[in-house]
Amino acid sequence: MSQILAGQDVSSGGRGEVDAGRRRRRRERSGRASRVVAAIVVSVVLVFPLYWMVVVAFSSRVDLLAGELRLWPRELTLENFRQVLSSFPVATWFGNSVAIALVVAAITVTVSMLAGYAFAHLRFRGSSLFFLICLATLMIPVQVIMVTLFKLVTALGLYGSYWAVILPTSASAFGVFLARQFILAIPRDLIEAARIDGAGHLRVFVRIVLPLSRPLLAVLFFMSVLQTWNDFAWPLIALKQNQLFTLPIGLLYLQGQFGSDYGGTMAFALINVTPMVVLFLIFQRYFVQGFARSGIR
Numbered sequence: 001m002s003q004i005l006a007g008q009d010v011s012s013g014g015r016g017e018v019d020a021g022r023r024r025r026r027r028e029r030s031g032r033a034s035r036v037v038a039a040i041v042v043s044v045v046l047v048f049p050l051y052w053m054v055v056v057a058f059s060s061r062v063d064l065l066a067g068e069l070r071l072w073p074r075e076l077t078l079e080n081f082r083q084v085l086s087s088f089p090v091a092t093w094f095g096n097s098v099a100i101a102l103v104v105a106a107i108t109v110t111v112s113m114l115a116g117y118a119f120a121h122l123r124f125r126g127s128s129l130f131f132l133i134c135l136a137t138l139m140i141p142v143q144v145i146m147v148t149l150f151k152l153v154t155a156l157g158l159y160g161s162y163w164a165v166i167l168p169t170s171a172s173a174f175g176v177f178l179a180r181q182f183i184l185a186i187p188r189d190l191i192e193a194a195r196i197d198g199a200g201h202l203r204v205f206v207r208i209v210l211p212l213s214r215p216l217l218a219v220l221f222f223m224s225v226l227q228t229w230n231d232f233a234w235p236l237i238a239l240k241q242n243q244l245f246t247l248p249i250g251l252l253y254l255q256g257q258f259g260s261d262y263g264g265t266m267a268f269a270l271i272n273v274t275p276m277v278v279l280f281l282i283f284q285r286y287f288v289q290g291f292a293r294s295g296i297r
Helices: 002-057 061-066 079-087 090-121 127-139 142-155 162-169 173-184 188-196 201-212 214-230 233-238 247-257 262-293
Strands: none
Touching: 002 262, 079 090, 079 262, 090 127, 090 162, 090 173, 090 201, 090 214, 090 247, 090 262, 127 173, 142 162, 142 233, 162 233, 173 214, 188 201, 201 214, 214 247, 214 262, 233 247, 247 262
């Protein structure tokens, strides 16, 4: 009798575990489905403005003037792009944006990596204080120092040139912080082994740190290019010639000339945003690695 009761208890316990496992799997499936639905909704909300920009840019001017906007143009046309390209030096402004963004990105990546390595592996008096001061600059809005920057570039004779835009934006406190955190995550045994073999700091930086920091380099490069490409306020102040303008300034100039030309405005905006979308698609696989290995969650 006792054996029969024990067998019943065991079978009941087994069924209870099976039922609990089923309930757990159902909760996991429902949670996964909820996350997928939420991701789809957020993606649609974020992508729809870009989609609407494309629709308006490729819609005919007749439909736009008549207010006949659809989720897809009745007739695809390049009329808005031809109007913008023939009326404004878009190619010149595009070249200015590319040149400034690449130079700023190159300087920013170099400064951030060197400073990050110094703060991570060089011990000198006041290093912690200097790093805290560097981080404290993140709390200062750029609008607060624009007057000082303007006086500085004017005193240096840089006002109205590319360097007036490049030099003040060629160092990023967040880039230094990100580089330091990423380099600290590199196994210290590798660096110590190289130091024992007689390698100096420069050789360690070039031979060990840089090859292992490719995700970080990609993140720093893209973030710098994106920030410089979309920067509007400072280039508007620092540049005074039409031929030196960047695309964001040119977009404002276009809106000032054709306030109701939504097709031309969206065509110009699409020209401005397309390079950043393409660049993001190229570097997106490095973002998770770069931020995860730097310890930022």
